Amino acid sequence: MSYGAVEQLFYDVSTSRSRKDAFREDAGEVAGKYALNDTEREMVLSMQVEKLFEYGINPMLLMGFWISVRGPQSMPDYLKRVPTLASRLEASAR
């Protein structure tokens, strides 16, 4: 499984103001520039961070993407949505 295209999209939205603004304006058009499969596209467009987390997206990147799109004040909302998921850091350490 590769989720590199999703992470590249999240990286671009998180680090480029123009890409962030474009995603806020028309997420579908921005997502269309990346090689996402149907499942990935749905998770991205609907901001399903729980599923994206389980999918394997880097948690720092995922949180950064969420904050970039929804604003810094939305961080508590993000954390509420991923409260019971085990950290992949812990899983990889086993």
Added chain:
Amino acid sequence: MAKIVGGYTMPHDPLLFINPQKKERDHLLAAYSQIRGKVQALGATKAIIFGADHYILFSPRCLPQFLIATGELHGPIDRLPGVANAPIASDPGFASYLVNYAHESGFDVSVARDLGVDHAIGVPAQLALPTDGSVQTVPVYMASGVEPYVRLQRAFDFGKMIGDAVAGMPGDERVVLIGSGGISHWVGTGRHAG
């Protein structure tokens, strides 16, 4: 002969500066100043700061296991209230010496010839080191925030190599080491604030 004269570990959590809940934090910020005073008292001339990329600098297209910046520095590039994105004193000669020593020792470190650092390096450089240029910084990024992570044994060996490099360097440089990390080890997960 160059010498390691001190070492510090410290958090760089952006929330300490964004402070969304407006909590009292003066004692935390004062700790950075306290370290700066100790670095000055030690007569340090160089600082090697070890930090992690937070998926801010290196995109999914290139993820170095180890990276040493050998050129000019500025940062932090991420907006943090109270921490200006400003030039950071560097010493390309010293940084290049470390890179060459690493390569001779079996560590194929990546190199950045000019780098806008993120908060991992920028926070300690701007807050815990003198800003008059008397202490030049060498940033060392290690893959500890984005997979594939540096293996623990490899990180241990890398640290020993840096120690050997400093010990083998001619001159009388006085080096401090700074380990820069987060308060939380679960950034971006539901345990982030725990």
